[in-house]
Amino acid sequence: MKITSLVLLLCAALPLASQSAPDTKLQITPETRAALVKLGGQLMVDGKAYEYDRQLADEIGPRLTGSDNYVKATEYAKSEFTRLGLSNVHFEPWTIPATWEPEKVATGRIIKPHEQRLHIESEGWSPSTPEGGVRGEVFYLKAMTAEQEKTDAESIKDKIVFVDGETFANSGRNFGKLFDALSQLKGLGARALILGLGAANNTPSMIGLTNFDGELSNIVAGNLGREDTLLRRRMLAHGPVEVEFSFKNKIRMNVSVNNVVAEIPGSDQSGEFIVIGGHLDSWNPGTGAEDNGTGAASVLAIAEAIKASGLTPRRTIRFVLFGGEEEGLIGSVHYARDHVAEMDKCAGVFITDTGSEQPLGWYIFGRADEKQALTAIDPLLSSLGAAQTTDNGRFTFSTDHGPFLIHGVPSFVLWTPLDKYFDLHHKASDTFDKVNQRDLNLGAAVVGITAYAFADSATMLKHYTNDEMEKQLKEIKAYEEYKDMADHKLF
Ligand SMILES: [Zn+2]
Incomplete structure (x- = not known):
């Protein structure tokens, strides 16, 4: 709150003269409706999202923020936006404190109670292990909180601390406190950390230990899939467990990273705009085809479809592909900061x-006027089976709308079921074979139709003040999370 309140006050003090009068309804004229039908049809039957995703995932590959592949992806997106005839196509740079890429395949083994291979990977933004690897006895930490660690301080010293899903379930959903606990381990003398958060078939799942700021973790951290995790829990119930592991990561400090921005200019001169966006970066074990090749591909496909349909909206549509989302919404935090005026x-x-x-x-985040506004396009979204909204506070700061939301901007995240997603995201299995072309086109059509309706309406939803945003977040039980992140200067 302390961090953003000044920013929000500045925002509220800006002149409002050129703005549309706030309303809770979208104005859908027959012309706008015809444009939405044309755009929806274009995206459904001739949408290019599937091919864009194939190129991102299969041809460019995993897109760790700041890596060579990430740079390739930004250049690819920029050249596509240019080829499509968009305006003001450009990069917007920001600096990440560290980039991270695995350099050598990780190896590991259980030593005690018996010798066995450990299917370990380096956790994202972990330093390399020291020459010769890390070896030591394993200590299971039951909650990732500073208090629990202090209670267990004697046992943590010189051990490899092991945590799993149960640890995190016992830790509470407070990112700041979690980060504090993570940072404290090194000071308590832990040799390393092993996260057991992966999926079946010993598939590790990346979370990244960047404290939402892109800094390198202060402790070496490995990452295990489900079977190795469960085995370790069973072993620990019957006696001491000793392991060793080794990996080398390529780390570069203070690297410039680009968001990619392009526009379709609106017909009026008010300077008002909407943003259609998604993150271009991905985790590395797979190729980020679903998380978030689909989102980045949809952004490109919507731009392509609006151009192909020959449409000109009232407001400018700005297409933004962010970097650094997986390390903590870093690209969108920078974007919102740079564009606060x-x-x-x-x-x-x-x-x-x-x-x-x-x-x-759509996921909406506690604003009744957003739900109300969407009713204007209900008949069109219903025909795609996508006219529902949910106020699920769990994902309020889980992707790139968050930094906009706290500036009072009406914020929407495409709502799909997540059953397939959680089996794939951040894992080696996130590859293009999982992408369903029809569902991808449906998603792009829902985003295209909704965003275009907001771009073309003569009316516009109000911007929330700081107080309104606070009330909004309290209603969906996301305020504590926000306050904690703001206190940690993450916004
Ligand atoms: Zn994502």
Whole structure:
């Protein structure tokens, strides 16, 4: 709160003269409706999202923020936007404290109670292990909190601390406290950390230990799949367990990273705009085809479809592909910060980040006026089976709308079921064979139709003040999380 309140006050103090009058309804004229039908049809039957995703995932590959592949992806997106005839196509750079890429395949083994291979990977943004690897006895930490660690301080010293899903379930959903606990381990003398958060068939799942700021973790951290995790829990119930592991990561400090931005200019001159966005970066074990190749591909496909349909919206549509999302929304935090002076002209932000499943509608985050506004296009979204909304506070700061939301901007995230997503995201199995073309087109059509309706309406939803945003977040039980992140200077 302390961090953003000043920013929000500045925002509220900007002149409102050129803005559309706030309303809770979208104005859908017959012309707008015809444009939405044309755009929806274009995206459903001739949408290019599937091919864009194939190129991102199969031809470019995993896109760790700041890596060579990430740079390739930004250049690819920029050249596509240019080829499609978009305006103001450019990079917007920001600096990440560290980039991280695995350099050598990780190896590991259990030593005690018996010798066995450990299917370990380096956790994202972990330093390399020292020459010769890390070896030591394993200590299971039952909650990732500073208090629990202090209680267990004697046992943590010189051990390899092991945590799993149960540890995190016992830790509470407070990112700041979690980060504090993580940072403290090194000081308590832990040799390393092993996270057992992966999936079946010993598939590790990346979370990244960057404290939402892109800094390298202060402790070496490995990552295990489900079977090795469960085995370790069973072994520990019967006696001491000793392991060793080794990996080498390529780490570069203070690297410039680009968001990619392009526009379709609106017909009026008010300077108002909407943002259609998603993150371009991905984790490395797979190729990020679902998380978030689908979202980035949808952004490109919507731009392509609007151009192909020959449509000109009232407001400018800004397409933004962010980097650094997986390390803590870093690209979108920078974007919102850099554009704070024009945030009052942003009529809505529309983010895609949940893969290719049949869309249900929109995640909204506690604003009744957003739900009300969407009713204007209900008949069109219903025909795609996607006219629902959900106020699920769990994902309020889980993707790139978050930094816009706290600036009072109407914020929407495409809502799809997540059953397939959680089996794939951040894992080696996140590859293009999982992408369902029809569902991907459906998602792009829902985003395209909704965003275009907000871009073309003569009316615009109000910007929430700081107080209104606070009330909004309290209603969906996301305020504590926000406050904690703000206190840690993450916004
Ligand atoms: Zn994602």
